[in-house]
Amino acid sequence: MTTYAISQNLDRCIGCLSCEVYCKENKGLPEGPRLCQIVMLGPRLVSGLPREAYVYMGCFHCEHPACVAACPTEAMRKREADGIVYVEQDLCVGCKACMVACPWGAVQWDPEAQKVVKCDLCKDRLDQGLKPVCVTVCTTQCLSLTVLEKAEAA
Numbered sequence: 356m357t358t359y360a361i362s363q364n365l366d367r368c369i370g371c372l373s374c375e376v377y378c379k380e381n382k383g384l385p386e387g388p389r390l391c392q393i394v395m396l397g398p399r400l401v402s403g404l405p406r407e408a409y410v411y412m413g414c415f416h417c418e419h420p421a422c423v424a425a426c427p428t429e430a431m432r433k434r435e436a437d438g439i440v441y442v443e444q445d446l447c448v449g450c451k452a453c454m455v456a457c458p459w460g461a462v463q464w465d466p467e468a469q470k471v472v473k474c475d476l477c478k479d480r481l482d483q484g485l486k487p488v489c490v491t492v493c494t495t496q497c498l499s500l501t502v503l504e505k506a507e508a509a
Contacts, residue, residue, distance in 0.1 A: 367497035374489035388463035425456035
């Protein structure tokens, strides 16, 4: 099975937030929910100078996602082919059980739709052979889509 991850080169990220902005625009999200976010760490002293680090945080698409197990309507799903965890919006009743279950805060609340939303690695784009929007628009190319091959049991 092929699985994906968003990788980041910390040395290249300047904290411009392009990934956040274009993700929201691509998904048509209102103010509030953020499917990915850049978290600033620091400042800390490096060679006597203050430095910050900017860390990309998105859904980890867990091997055994607590959000999927917590969903009473099976709206939160994991694709068998590639492990992408996503929300089937038509089935979501807005109970927020998945939000409570996710230890990473990756599941967000859409106040306009009254349903949950989360990063789905732009699965519609992946299915067309394209990269996720956050990777495509990264101004310093610090984000990349990494293909992880899972070892098959012998």
